[in-house]
Amino acid sequence: MSTEAFSTREFRDALSSFATGVTVVTCLDANGEPVGATASSFNSVSMDPPLILWSITKTAYSADAFINAKHFVVNVLSAEQMATSNQFARSGTDKFADVEVEQGIGGVPTLPGAITFFECEAWATYDGGDHEIIVGRVKGLRSMAGSGLVFYRGAYATAEAIPTLAPTETNDVSHFIDNYLLYYMSRATHQMGEEFHQLVADDGLTTKEWRVLACLYNENSMSLADLAKRTMVDQTTLLELSIELQKQNMARVQQLDAGTKVTGTAAGQERVAHLIEDYQKAESNALEGLDSDASETLKTMLQRIIKNTD
Ligand SMILES: Cc1cc2nc3c(=O)[nH]c(=O)nc-3n(C[C@H](O)[C@H](O)[C@H](O)COP(=O)(O)O)c2cc1C
Known part of the structure; x- marks a missing residue:
């Protein structure tokens, strides 16, 4: 129960004003079966050593697999992968049906079409209230040109650069x-x-x-x-x-x-x-x-x- 001066709804809405990219984090469970979940909580942590984090809700089916995984991959989705985002956000379904995956670090599946792959080794996990914070050390990365998918105010969006005009010296x-x-x-x-x-x-x-x-x-x-x-x-x-x-x-x-x-x-x-x-x-x-x-x-x-x- 929230005892704050704002409701959970207000908290969610306020958070949604912070635009994020969209990732699907993948790993293998204890039986070697592929596991994946859509996550916008991905962020950078440290440059040296190279660390990243994301957080998984403790009630997710896949929470145990991620908390115990030795390796995981953060697949940064492209602007064309809205359907993939929805597919990997659907709890209790065979998320990998019809997905032709490739293999990344430790045999972890990677999703073709993603614009960046962060191949991680588990570094630490921390209690984060109703989420578990998972920190990974990036062991490999691949990044392609392309626009990333954006999540903003509860909806998918694409990012456009704001054009800036280079100053010109008119009198010269x-x-x-x-x-x-x-x-x-x-x-x-x-x-x-x-x-x-x-x-x-x-x-x-x-x-x-x-x-x-x-x-x-x-x-x-x-x-x-x-x-x-x-x-x-x-x-x-x-x-x-x-x-x-x-x-x-x-x-x-x-x-x-x-x-x-x-x-x-x-x-x-x-x-x-x-x-x-x-x-x-x-x-x-x-x-x-x-x-x-x-x-x-x-x-x-x-x-x-x-x-x-x-
Ligand atoms: C755009 C978007 C971002 C999400 N970000 C997160 C996140 O950062 N952490 C999380 O636990 N769930 C997040 N979710 C929800 C999970 O994807 C979803 O709960 C999870 O895939 C449940 O699957 P499972 O129960 O089969 O593990 C997000 C969903 C969407 C659509």
């Missing part, structure tokens, strides 16, 4: 390049486009064909003049290209009184569907660290520059 002539917008735009375009345009080329399309098919996606219709602006291809080349695409059933070209109209087709859409997905991934990688408001603002600002310089 030798740092003219630091404020040279055209340089930033060119370099951003070059770097962002390089890898993606290679995917387009590997897929057997020219950059111009990709741009036209992307503009006509969803069976979109555009005048030749608008399409020329959008794709940055001159109208003569564009007309030839559109007729070529029409032969392959990937576009329809119509000569109307108002001018030439080009319309996308289902076949054209299908031809670039996977490239659109690749592009969306490339764009979200390029915008990493910017929230959706900042990304929208960036696009609005670029649209303004396009309008002002048209």
Whole structure:
């Protein structure tokens, strides 16, 4: 029974304002059977020797196994492993069903897909009220790039870096390049486009064909003049290209009184569907660290520059 000036609920809620990562701690029980539990109580303790801790509720089925284990592994879950977190938080179930584990220190199972593995030797256990605090000495670690899963205010989340702007020296002539917008735009375009345009080329399309098919996606219709602006291809080349695409059933070209109209087709859409997905991934990688408001603002600002310089 709590005799404090706050309720257990208030205590839990207050603790939940402290964002943590999510781990699954694994070990072997006395019979050599794999054991695992989701834990957000993981934390660092000491650099020298390298020690970490986590705590397990004493009423967990797996508490004895963890308290007595010689070795355990802390698997730091990736942002894609919400289902794994839930699976290893479900008491009294076969948590390892359908999980293809690998073997870590002392034969302890490790979970593929985790972004970091801390392979630990038991160091000490301490009484921590209704939890047992387990301290491990890290004997080995493997860490991969990737975003970790976050637990915050009772829900899963992902961590985004808060962008910081490096200070620039505006009055210094030798740092003219630091404020040279055209340089930033060119370099951003070059770097962002390089890898993606290679995917387009590997897929057997020219950059111009990709741009036209992307503009006509969803069976979109555009005048030749608008399409020329959008794709940055001159109208003569564009007309030839559109007729070529029409032969392959990937576009329809119509000569109307108002001018030439080009319309996308289902076949054209299908031809670039996977490239659109690749592009969306490339764009979200390029915008990493910017929230959706900042990304929208960036696009609005670029649209303004396009309008002002048209
Ligand atoms: C995000 C999250 C974090 C958790 N952190 C802990 C923790 O640090 N310590 C703990 O004892 N239980 C924690 N739990 C609950 C345990 O995962 C759960 O009680 C345990 O797996 C029970 O399994 P068992 O009874 O089969 O041992 C957490 C659950 C979730 C969903």
